Amino acid sequence: MSHDLGTPIEATPARSVLTPLAIALALAGCSTTPARHDALAARPMPATESGLERASDAGARNEANFPELTPSPLALQESGFVPEWCFALSVGYTCVDSSSGDFSQNDVDETDTGFAGSVAYRPLRWVSAELCYQDLGQETYIDRSTPGFVFDGKVDTTAYGLSAVGHYPLSELGLGGFWARVEALARLGVLKWEAEDKGVTVGAGSYSESDDGTDLTYGLGARVVLLDHLSARLEWNAIDDIDFSNWWLGFLWSL
Numbered sequence: 001m002s003h004d005l006g007t008p009i010e011a012t013p014a015r016s017v018l019t020p021l022a023i024a025l026a027l028a029g030c031s032t033t034p035a036r037h038d039a040l041a042a043r044p045m046p047a048t049e050s051g052l053e054r055a056s057d058a059g060a061r062n063e064a065n066f067p068e069l070t071p072s073p074l075a076l077q078e079s080g081f082v083p084e085w086c087f088a089l090s091v092g093y094t095c096v097d098s099s100s101g102d103f104s105q106n107d108v109d110e111t112d113t114g115f116a117g118s119v120a121y122r123p124l125r126w127v128s129a130e131l132c133y134q135d136l137g138q139e140t141y142i143d144r145s146t147p148g149f150v151f152d153g154k155v156d157t158t159a160y161g162l163s164a165v166g167h168y169p170l171s172e173l174g175l176g177g178f179w180a181r182v183e184a185l186a187r188l189g190v191l192k193w194e195a196e197d198k199g200v201t202v203g204a205g206s207y208s209e210s211d212d213g214t215d216l217t218y219g220l221g222a223r224v225v226l227l228d229h230l231s232a233r234l235e236w237n238a239i240d241d242i243d244f245s246n247w248w249l250g251f252l253w254s255l
Contacts, residue, residue, distance in 0.1 A: 090250030097243035112137025153199020163189025185221040215241040
């Protein structure tokens with residue numbers, strides 16, 4: 001069988017059908033692509049953690065696994081302490097063990113009311129340095145110990161000095177409430193004192209003499225905080241050589 005090579009072959013109808021269909025599909029695909037992009041853009045994206053948030057979470061996990069050590073009460077107190085100046089005024093009951101009282105025929109009043117003022121600097125929670133002045137009152141006597149003479153006199157004693165004062169807050173013992181505002185005190189220092197003896201000798205006229213010295217002073221007491229800057233102090237102290245034993249009640253103003 002032979003073919004006529006000169007007869008043209010007709011184009012396949014399917015080619016002419018597919019070509020418009022392919023073009024339509026391509027156009028449809030292009031037209032839907034922006035809408036798909038818009039939908040993706042409008043879709044909420046999951047939140048991402050910032051570097052700070054990740055570091056915070058890691059720190060929280062570390063704290064949970066390795067809790068921070070709580071500072072000791074001493075460390076907290078030392079970190080919160082502020083050095084202070086204190087100004088005090090005190091009134092006291094003073095008592096001297098006088099040699100005039102050793103004789104039964106003598107009349108001696110060895111007690112009196114005293115007054116004191118002081119300035120202190122407290123650089124540490126546990127210790128302060130205090131400069132003070134004390135009026136230790138007056139001793140009165142009628143001395144009949146010398147035959148033929150009667151001495152009617154009085155002795156005024158004043159002193160000033162420097163002391164170191166130790167402080168121990170009762171909160172260190174775990175006490176709360178009122179006792180957390182109280183601290184125990186211990187004093188050790190040096191006083192320069194002067195005593196002036198004046199009187200009259202019955203039938204012989206007046207007399208006057210003085211004495212002075214430097215001696216140790218020591219004492220114990222307590223201080224309670226009343227307000228932010230105001231405290232009260234009760235203290236017993238003694239002066240070694242001249243045998244004074246005193247009680248003081250004072251008020252302190254702190255700066």
